Amino acid sequence: MSSTRYDVRGRTAVITLDYPPINGIGAALRQDLMDALERALADADAKAIVVTGTERAFSGGADVKEFGTPNASREPRVQVLIAAFENSPKPVVAAISGVCMGGGLELAMGAHYRVARSDAQIALPEVKLGLLPGAGGTQRLPRAVGLETALNMIVSGAIVPAAKLKGTALFDEVTDGDPVAAAIALAEKVVSQNMPLKRLRDVKVKDPQAEAFLQFARNNVGAMAGPYPAPLRCVEAVASSVSKPFDEGVRLEREAFVTLMASPESRALRHVFAAERAAGKIANLPEGTPLREIRKVGVIGAGTMGGGITMNFLNAGIPVVLLEMKQDALDKGLATIRRNYENSAKKGKLTAQQVEQRMALVAPTVEDYGPFADADLVIEAVFENMEVKEQVFRKLDAVCKPGAILASNTSYLDIDKIASFTKRPADVLGLHFFSPANVMRLLEVVRGAKTSPDVLATAMALARKIRKVAVVAGVCDGFIGNRMIARYGAAAQGLISAGALPQQIDGALQKFGLAMGPFRMGDLAGLDIGWATRKRRAAEAGVPMKPIVADKLCEAGRFGQKTGAGWYRYEAGKRDPIPDPLTEQLIAQYRAANGITPRKVSDEEIVERCIYALVNEGARILEQGIAARASDIDLVYLNGYGFPAYRGGPMLYADTVGLPNVVRALRRFAAEPGADPSWQPAPLLLQLAEAGKTFN
Numbered sequence: 001m002s003s004t005r006y007d008v009r010g011r012t013a014v015i016t017l018d019y020p021p022i023n024g025i026g027a028a029l030r031q032d033l034m035d036a037l038e039r040a041l042a043d044a045d046a047k048a049i050v051v052t053g054t055e056r057a058f059s060g061g062a063d064v065k066e067f068g069t070p071n072a073s074r075e076p077r078v079q080v081l082i083a084a085f086e087n088s089p090k091p092v093v094a095a096i097s098g099v100c101m102g103g104g105l106e107l108a109m110g111a112h113y114r115v116a117r118s119d120a121q122i123a124l125p126e127v128k129l130g131l132l133p134g135a136g137g138t139q140r141l142p143r144a145v146g147l148e149t150a151l152n153m154i155v156s157g158a159i160v161p162a163a164k165l166k167g168t169a170l171f172d173e174v175t176d177g178d179p180v181a182a183a184i185a186l187a188e189k190v191v192s193q194n195m196p197l198k199r200l201r202d203v204k205v206k207d208p209q210a211e212a213f214l215q216f217a218r219n220n221v222g223a224m225a226g227p228y229p230a231p232l233r234c235v236e237a238v239a240s241s242v243s244k245p246f247d248e249g250v251r252l253e254r255e256a257f258v259t260l261m262a263s264p265e266s267r268a269l270r271h272v273f274a275a276e277r278a279a280g281k282i283a284n285l286p287e288g289t290p291l292r293e294i295r296k297v298g299v300i301g302a303g304t305m306g307g308g309i310t311m312n313f314l315n316a317g318i319p320v321v322l323l324e325m326k327q328d329a330l331d332k333g334l335a336t337i338r339r340n341y342e343n344s345a346k347k348g349k350l351t352a353q354q355v356e357q358r359m360a361l362v363a364p365t366v367e368d369y370g371p372f373a374d375a376d377l378v379i380e381a382v383f384e385n386m387e388v389k390e391q392v393f394r395k396l397d398a399v400c401k402p403g404a405i406l407a408s409n410t411s412y413l414d415i416d417k418i419a420s421f422t423k424r425p426a427d428v429l430g431l432h433f434f435s436p437a438n439v440m441r442l443l444e445v446v447r448g449a450k451t452s453p454d455v456l457a458t459a460m461a462l463a464r465k466i467r468k469v470a471v472v473a474g475v476c477d478g479f480i481g482n483r484m485i486a487r488y489g490a491a492a493q494g495l496i497s498a499g500a501l502p503q504q505i506d507g508a509l510q511k512f513g514l515a516m517g518p519f520r521m522g523d524l525a526g527l528d529i530g531w532a533t534r535k536r537r538a539a540e541a542g543v544p545m546k547p548i549v550a551d552k553l554c555e556a557g558r559f560g561q562k563t564g565a566g567w568y569r570y571e572a573g574k575r576d577p578i579p580d581p582l583t584e585q586l587i588a589q590y591r592a593a594n595g596i597t598p599r600k601v602s603d604e605e606i607v608e609r610c611i612y613a614l615v616n617e618g619a620r621i622l623e624q625g626i627a628a629r630a631s632d633i634d635l636v637y638l639n640g641y642g643f644p645a646y647r648g649g650p651m652l653y654a655d656t657v658g659l660p661n662v663v664r665a666l667r668r669f670a671a672e673p674g675a676d677p678s679w680q681p682a683p684l685l686l687q688l689a690e691a692g693k694t695f696n
C-alpha cells in the first residue's frame with residue numbers, strides 16, 4: 001500500500017502523505033513521494049503541486065527506527081527528494097498542519113511556497129538526539145526566519161507554533177482555516193499570475209550583527225552544552241549559512257551530521273529515546289487490553305512519599321482522598337503540599353488560582369477508610385514494615401469496591417505477600433515512586449505473580465497521564481533500582497574499607513557524570529533507612545549483623561542532612577556537604593578493627609567497581625526476568641538515580657566499554673582474597689561477552 005495519496009483538484013495535483021502515526025520519512029515514504037512527484041510532473045492536467053500531510057502531522061521527521069540501518073541511506077535520500085521538489089518546474093506549495101518537524105520541516109522548506117495552520121508545531125529537534133538537522137535545515141531555516149530565530153530553534157530543538165513565525169519567509173500564509181484549501185488557492189494564483197518559483201537556497205541571510213551574535217551564541221552555548229558536542233556543531237552549521245555559499249554550507253552540515261551520528265553522546269540519547277518507547281511494550285499484555293477508569297484516587301500516609309504521590313494526581317486534575325493516622329501528621333503533609341505549590345507559584349509556574357484549585361482536589365481524612373469505598377485506585381505509602389502494610393491492605397480489602405486497584409509504594413517488600421492479605425490479589429500491584437515523588441520521572445510498576453493484565457495496563461496508561469516514565473519490574477527484594485543500588489552501595493563501602501574517603505568516591509562518580517555520589521545521596525535520603533533495612537535482613541536471615549561504617553554513623557545519631565551530619569557535616573540551613581574529620585576517624589577505627597591497612601585507590605577503580613557492580617546485578621535482574629530488557633534498566637537509572645543521559649544508562653555504558661572488558665574487571669575483583677561472591681560475573685554477562693554480543 002502506498003504511503004501517499006494522489007489526486008488532482010482543478011489544475012493542482014495534491015500529494016498527501018498518509019503514513020500513520022506521524023508520516024515518519026522512512027525509505028518507503030521517500031520512494032512513494034518521489035513517485036508521486038514524478039507523476040505530477042508528467043500529469044498534463046496538473047499545473048501546480050500541493051504537498052501535504054494529515055491533520056495530525058505534515059511529518060514528524062526522519063523514521064528514527066531506520067537510524068543506523070541500510071534503509072537510512074537508501075535512495076532516494078531525503079536530500080535528493082528535497083532537491084527534486086525544489087527544482088520542480090511546476091510550482092510546489094506545502095500545506096502544513098499538526099507536527100512539522102526535523103526532516104518534515106526540511107522537506108517543507110524545499111517547496112516554493114508554504115501555507116501553515118496557525119497551530120502547526122514547527123521544530124528542528126535533532127539536537128535532542130545529539131544530532132543536527134542533516135538535510136539542509138541549518139542552511140534553509142536561517143534563510144527563512146533569520147539568523148537569530150533559526151539559531152534558537154536549532155540549538156534548543158524547541159517547538160514553535162506556526163503563528164509565531166507569521167511574517168517570516170517560512171510561511172506565505174498562516175491560516176486558522178484549512179491549509180490545503182488555502183494552498184490550492186495559492187497554487188492557482190501562482191500559476192495564473194506566473195509568479196516566481198521561490199527557492200530558499202537562493203536567499204541571502206542578511207544580518208548586520210551576524211558575527212557579534214554568533215560569537216555571543218558560541219560562548220553561551222559552549223558553556224551550557226556540558227558534555228554534548230551537538231549544540232556547538234549546530235551553531236557552526238548555522239554560521240555557515242551566513243558566511244558560505246549554500247552548497248558549501250550543506251556539505252559542512254552533512255559532515256557534522258555524520259560525525260555526531262557516530263558520537264557516543266548521540267548514541268546514548270537515541271538509545272534513551274528508543275528505550276522510552278520500548279518500555280511500554282509488555283510481555284503477555286496484548287495491545288488493546290481494556291483499561292479501568294481512574295477517576296478518584298486514595299493515598300494512605302502523608303509522609304515524604306504520600307504527599308508527593310498525591311501531588312501527581314492533583315496536577316492531572318484527579319481528586320485524591322489522603323489518609324493519615326493522626327491529625328498532626330495529616331496537617332504537616334498537607335502543609336508541605338501547599339508549600340510546594342506556593343513555591344511553584346512564586347516562580348510563576350502556577351497562578352494563585354491554580355494552587356487553590358489543586359488544593360481543593362484533596363480530601364483529607366484521619367483513620368476513616370469510608371471515603372475509599374468508591375476510589376478507583378488506592379496507593380499505600382505508610383512505614384516500610386510488613387505488619388503495618390498487612391493492617392492497611394486488610395482494611396482496604398474490606399472497604400474498597402470490586403475492581404478497585406490496590407497499590408503499594410513499598411521500596412523492597414514482597415508484593416505477592418502484600419497481595420495475599422487481600423481476597424483480590426489480581427487487583428494488587430506495586431507503584432514504586434521515587435523521592436521527591438512530585439518531581440522524579442521514574443515509576444517502577446511492580447507486577448505481582450497474580451496481577452491481572454488490565455490492572456497492569458491501567459497502571460501504565462495512568463503513568464503516562466501523570467507524566468511518568470514507567471518501567472515494569474518483577475517481584476524481588478528492591479525490584480530493579482534498589483536491588484542494583486544495594487550492590488553499588490556495597491562496592492562504595494568496600495572502597496571505604498580499602499582506603500578511599502567518601503569525598504573521593506563521590507567526586508570520582510560525579511566526574512563520571514552522576515548527579516550525586518553514593519555518600520551524598522545517602523545523606524540526602526537518610527542513613528537510617530538503610531540501617532533499618534540491614535537490621536531487617538539480618539533478622540530475616542537469622543544471623544547477627546556485621547556492622548559497617550554506616551551503622552557506626554547511625555549509632556552516633558548521624559542520619560544525614562536531616563540531623564545535620566552523616567557522612568558529611570552540614571551547616572544549618574545549607575545542603576553543601578563538608579568533609580568531616582569525625583567520619584574519617586570512624587572509618588580509621590573500622591579499618592583498624594578489621595585489620596585493614598588502607599591503600600591508595602584511583603578514581604578509575606572507583607568508577608569501575610561502582611558502575612560494574614550495577615551492571616553485574618543488572619545482568620542478574622535480566623536473566624531472572626525481573627526486567628524485560630536492558631533498556632528498561634537503563635531508564636530506571638536515568639530517571640530515578642541521576643545516571644547521566646549522555647552515557648545512556650549503566651547497561652548501554654557496559655556495551656560501550658565492551659562486555660569482555662567488564663567481565664575481565666569483575667573477574668579481577670572476584671579473585672581478590674575475601675572478595676564478596678557477588679563480584680562473580682553473572683552468567684548472562686559471560687554468555688553475551690563470549691558470544692561477542694551486547695545487552696542492547
Ligand code: NAD
Nearest residue numbers: 301302303304305324325329381382383384409410411435
Ligand atoms: P514517611 O515516614 O515519611 O511517611 C510515612 C507516613 O505514613 C507517616 O506520615 C505516617 O504517619 C504514616 N502512616 C504510618 N502508618 C500508617 C497507617 N497505618 N495508616 C495511615 N498512615 C500511616 O515514609 P516515606 O519515606 O514516605 O515512605 C513510605 C513508603 O514509601 C515506604 O514503604 C517506603 O519504603 C516507600 N518509599 C520511600 C522512598 C523514600 O525515598 N523515602 C522512596 C520510594 C518508596
